Amino acid sequence: MKGAALPEARPAPALDSGLAAAALMVAAALLLWEAAVRLWQVPVYLLPAPSRVVQTLLAQPLYYLQALLLTLSEALAGLALGAFIGILLAVFISLFPQIERGAMTLAILIKSTPLAAIAPLLTIWLGFGVLPKMVITALLTFFPTLVNVLVGLQSVGQDMLDLMRVHQATRWQILRHLRVWTALPYLFAALRVAAPLSLMGAVIAEWAGASGGLGRVMWLAYANLNLPPMFAAIFVLSACGMLLYSLTVWLERRLMPWRPAAQE
Secondary structure, eight states: OOOOOOOOOOOOOOOOHHHHHHHHHHHHHHHHHHHHHHHHTOOTTTOOOHHHHHHHHHHSHHHHHHHHHHHHHHHHHHHHHHHHHHHHHHHHHHHOGGGHHHHHHHHHHHHHSOHHHHHHHHHHHHOSSHHHHHHHHHHHHHHHHHHHHHHHHHOOOHHHHHHHHHTTOOHHHHIIIIIHHHHHHHHHHHHHHHHHHHHHHHHHHHHHSOSSSHHHHHHHHHHTTOHHHHHHHHHHHHHHHHHHHHHHHHHHHHHOTTSOGGGO
């Protein structure tokens, strides 16, 4: 009598090759940077070495952490506001297509306005608090959300629309049961772009006037020609941007588990 077959051992999960490649590329770039600065003896007031930047970060970790938390809170609040406005406008356009040309023209005009020019005006009008930073970030992030969500809402197949209309579905029912699910992948595609951009919007607003945040740290370092703190703030900002992107991808996978892995 043959014994029962033993279950096959599952292979250990392999390291994500994409993550490993990204880490190697970043490490290689930092090593080349370090080597170039040392080889050509570049002055620190022109380009500090990565080791000098890391020393600056480790010397005042709480200072950069507090600045990051302030900038991050402003960025997330502005991202939420911009995404909400973009989604709301996209839904409204999908329900009333006759207003699309006018609404998109206005959106493009807002998008074309240089934020560096209106940031000081918003600071004068709204003060030095969080509100002008939220507005600037919302202006920067609402347009990619609007365009992507609108494309998703309008990309429903004609056969599915015909089927819903045969069953006498209203525009709201078509939106709820069909268009929203079609637009969901497009929304996350927009958030992948808008989430890192939100940090840029908050920093631009902080340059115009703020009492704290990474933008304030960068502005003070630039004004004093003290580049190590400026690059330290840039390092923190870049790391936070990558983290926001990764969290967006993680949330997309959790909310849309039916999507094939190749599309993620």
